[in-house]
Amino acid sequence: MSRTPSTDPSRQPAPAPLPRSLDPLEDELLSGYVLRLAHRLGVPPDHVIRRTGLADILDNTQAMAKAFRSTILPPAMAAEFATATRLTRAEVTALTLAGWAPHYPPIAYVLDMLRLGKRAPRLDGLFATTARYCPPCLAGDGSPAQARHGGSWQRAWRLPVFYACLRHQRFLEHLCPSCQRPFIGRSSHLVALPTIGGLHPAQCRQRRPGFNHTPRTRDNVCEGRLDRVPTQATDRPSPELIAFQEKILWMLAPQRSAVTSSQYFTELQLVAALVIITWPQVRPDTPTAATEAADRYIAENHGPDEKHYSNALPTDARASAAFLHAADSILTAEDLRTAILPLAPVENRTRTGIVPTRHQSWDHAFKRQRPSCSWRFLAVAETLVPTHRRTGPGGRRIPMSQVGYRAEHIPAFLPQEWADRHLSAFTGISSLILRRNAATHLVRRARGGSLHEAARFLGIKAGEHGIGFGTKLGRWTRAQDNLHAFELALDAIAADLEASPRIDYLHRRQCLADWTLTPAIWNHMIAQLQQWPGNRAITDDRKRLAVSAYIWARITQGEYFFSPCPPDIAADPEAFRLWKYHRRFTCTWLRQTDDHPHYRELKVLLDDHADQLATEIDG
CATH class of the missing domain: 1.10.1750 (Chromosomal Replication Initiator Protein Dnaa; Chain: A;)
Incomplete structure (x- = not known):
């Protein structure tokens, strides 16, 4: 059986409208609309895919559409679909995720790749296809159309940040109640098993347990009803989780700043990944259905014997809710640095059991997403994982971004x-x-x-x-x-x-690189000093060079240890040795002026001259 890619829709005549159509439901996703429309027409989903121009692969027996078609439809394909289904172009666009792209970076990235003619990438922040569902939503609102063909498969269910249904105040599900497996089947297709007809849109399209081949008939399909899952007490999110889900929905609203929302979702994903890596480091003390699900997920997928780890949010909505809420609590803390520190790596892995490469993989993800982060987050995340950010393999370490000084x-x-x-x-x-x-x-x-x-x-x-x-x-x-x-x-x-x-200290150091106090100024200074007995009050040329180091250190805010050698003695090893000795001796006494009146008086004169010279250099 040969399979050939479908020809360019723009070169094909416009398809004839289907004999019947359906009005899209509120926030309905393209894949769910295809399932409901096929159910109304009494045909397999691949018939709708073929007739509406959605097919990416056509052969003699089936038509298949890629899952990413529910992210965006090319203009020509959208026009064909609109003609076949009698929908407007706006209604067709509303069946995709394209409207959320300005506010949700993973969607924007997928759209960019598709516009460049590249394959749709798999991203941690976006399910390849619908991975969760709300049973009451699939059951419908009781209207005649929804009673026959089911309710809406929501666009939001493709986003890992949606874990609860606000209308029905319950967690989303991800497993079929009959086969206890993910209901989606192959996630690369817009609709799983598109050639199998007769299934209700709310029935599981996963192959039945024990059957290891691609089903060709309904006999080998699970057919579990996803819309008949009873709601238990543990299915109700806490008021805090409901409020948080409302916040996430508000972040996607068109009236929200796209820049603010984009930064928030980028940072939420990054911090949630850290929460997963370090769980239960920031686990709430009070157990809930969400935290218990998070515990189970970590125990089953992040144990010490695991060889492959994922920092992505799980399909389990309850576990995701726990990870996301913990991440949001950190992001909204007044002191972000202190709040995020429990998620930072500990050098000795035996204390935590966390493989060091997990934090390193997080840091790689952070580096890719730096342009989408806020300055507040960048200032904290830059030093969270002590890895070396370089221009390339073996390259130079790059500066931190958003540094407010030079x-x-x-x-x-x-x-x-x-x-x-x-x-x-x-x-x-x-x-x-x-x-x-x-x-x-x-x-x-x-x-x-x-x-x-x-x-x-x-x-x-x-x-x-x-x-x-x-x-x-x-x-x-x-x-x-x-x-x-x-x-x-x-x-x-x-x-x-x-x-x-x-203050440009580099300029000061450059100006004083070969500078010494002139004999004239030095003689003027010592003429103002009282004469004191003892070696400490010596005022010869050796001390002039020594106090030059003191002035240099005051102006450059450096240490006299590193003051440049006077050029007239640099070539004489013995003179250099004596200068270092007198420099240390003199600078030490100038820092201890209470012990000798000569240095107390001298320090005042040197400080005044240093401040005056610094003003001249800066001017």
Whole structure:
């Protein structure tokens, strides 16, 4: 039996209208409409598919349409369908998901792929075909047409974010009550088993248990009635879940901002995936039908022996409701960073049993969907999973997006005020290492690259004085059992930096690269000092070069350790050694001015000159 693709509908004459048609029901999906129309005509669904121009594959015995036709119909195909069914073009479009595309990114992505002539991709945020149903909706409203042909198969049932029927206040179902299997059959087809007629639109089209081939007759089809499932007490969602489902429906309303809704659904899917990965980390204390279903789903599909995991929402509506509601609670928290931290990876997997690649796969998904996220979410998710985002395999680490400062605005040595405010709780590690690391990590956020590249940008000579990149700080954070405390502190420091006046410290360092205090200015300063006995009050040229390092550190907000060597002694190893010695000696006493009146007086003069010079450089 040969199968040939259907010819281009635009080249075919318009089909003759069907002898009878049906008015679409509210929010009805194309596949459900085809089932109801075939039932009214008393023909198999493939007859309707063939006569209305929906067929993607035609052979001598059957016509099949792809499942993605309920997402969008090409204009020519939509015109044929409208002619055959006596519907308007607007009514035909309303049978698809195209109207939700501006607000729901997975639909928009599928439409983009189809318009480019590519295959419809499988996405976590969109079922390939209808995967859930509401029994009372399928039973109809009692009108003559719905009593005979059943109620509406809703468009919303293709979206994993819909888990409840608001009209009937009950969870959606996904299993046939007779065979206890998904009712959809092959998810790649618009209608399962399209050549088998005589079935009511609300009957299960899954093959009967024990039959392992594609059914050709009704004898091997389940035929369970999906519209006769009684509603139990456990089928009623909580008021919180009903309110949340109403919120999701409102997010798809045309009057809602498409940008806001698109960002929300993208972030909801991402956070829900984290909830699934880490469940029961954010499980509510009070058990409900939804949380119990989530527990069963995780136990059956995410056990330690599983080799393949999925972070997508399950077809079980109750489990999805638990995951989605937990995700929404996190997204709407006032402090998103703190709320999402329980979902972040823990370095030692033996504490959680979570395979590290699961968080890494989430991070890959996040990177693909970054353009669709809000700035608020990006600021948190960028550092949630500590993986290296690079330009390509072996490439350079890329900067964080939406950083509100530039690398040149970061002082090389974090100001003491900020350190006291945000790093004082970090005990057991040198404040020097913390302040250096804070500055270099902030630069890496803005510029990308490695920490050592960030250090060189700040003028910090990597390898000297125990900088601690990736070693001391890494060991310390692991010992605290809180890998994200330092990132939280960086967020707070970044907020202070963004709220502060912008100072170009890179420009200051460049201007002072070969600068030293001139002898004339130095002599003018020492003329204002009282004469004190002892070696500490020496005012020769060695001290002039030493205090130049102090002024450099004050202007650049760096450390005197990393001040550039004066060019006139750089070629003399002995002079360089003596300069380093006097630099350390002098700068130490200038930081301890209470112990000696000479340095107390000198520090005032040096600070005034440094501030004046900084103003000149910035001007």
